Amino acid sequence: AQKITQTQPGMFxxxxxxxxxxxTYDTSDPSYGLFWxxxxxxxxxxxxxxxxxxxxxxxxxxxxxxxxxxxxxSANLVIxxxxxxxxxxxxxxxxxxxxxxxxxxxxxxxxxxxIIP
Amino acid sequence: xxxxxxHPSWVICKSGTSVKIECRSLDFQAxxxxxxxxxxxxxxxxxxxxxxxxxxxxxxxxxxDKFLINHASLTLSTLTVTSAHPEDSSFYICSAPSQGxxxxxxxxxxxxxxxLTVL
Numbered sequence: 001a002q003k004i005t006q007t008q009p010g011m012f013x014x015x016x017x018x019x020x021x022x023x024t025y026d027t028s029d030p031s032y033g034l035f036w037x038x039x040x041x042x043x044x045x046x047x048x049x050x051x052x053x054x055x056x057x058x059x060x061x062x063x064x065x066x067x068x069x070x071x072x073x074s075a076n077l078v079i080x081x082x083x084x085x086x087x088x089x090x091x092x093x094x095x096x097x098x099x100x101x102x103x104x105x106x107x108x109x110x111x112x113x114x115i116i117p
Numbered sequence: 118x119x120x121x122x123x124h125p126s127w128v129i130c131k132s133g134t135s136v137k138i139e140c141r142s143l144d145f146q147a148x149x150x151x152x153x154x155x156x157x158x159x160x161x162x163x164x165x166x167x168x169x170x171x172x173x174x175x176x177x178x179x180x181x182d183k184f185l186i187n188h189a190s191l192t193l194s195t196l197t198v199t200s201a202h203p204e205d206s207s208f209y210i211c212s213a214p215s216q217g218x219x220x221x222x223x224x225x226x227x228x229x230x231x232x233l234t235v236l
Contacts, residue, residue: 043210043232046227105151105225107161107162110159
């Protein structure tokens with residue numbers, strides 16, 4: 001069974017500062033994928049970044065980067081130069097391949113990030 | 118990029134009625150779609166996996182007869198909450214992988230979500 005853990009229920013960060021959102025996972029599968037999604041108050045889920053378990057380099061997408069430490073089973077999201085619009089809930093998720101090719105995406109409990117002007 | 122559209126965004130219904138929520142992939146075919154439920158200030162919980170041409174796969178604890186899922190075509194999956202009760206009030210959100218197989222494509226596209234309120 002897999003598990004996604006986000007230990008920070010909420011964070012307050014000054015605008016323009018960098019912020020790291022923690023995510024640890026637990027799986028016995030050799031192949032898996034890790035995602036970060038942003039959910040603003042409107043409820044939509046916005047894809048931010050993806051890291052495959054076999055990817056050699058840490059994923060980066062603009063101001064977002066994923067600090068992937070496979071041995072520690074952590075996949076922290078780093079947001080550089082935070083902006084007011086970054087205030088939202090952030091979810092870490094892991095994709096697991098089940099039997100017969102079925103797949104499942106499991107989410108962490110989320111971190112509510114608030115950017116302070 | 119790929120888009121998933123969900124309808125309706127908001128629905129209010131009386132207790133005992135049934136509500137249908139549609140999830141459409143607009144510019145790609147999705148053989149698999151996922152239905153999630155999210156309670157206020159909580160995470161997304163996978164309810165079921167919708168498979169085109171076959172029965173949906175439900176997660177443990179999710180009532181199949183309560184939450185009917187039909188994957189009618191490669192671009193449409195529907196979730197019907199039957200005989201809705203106030204405890205079914207929640208935010209329901211669907212997602213689909215950007216490619217048909219969904220294997221490590223790197224991205225799942227989510228619908229806008231549907232907020233159901235049962236009076």
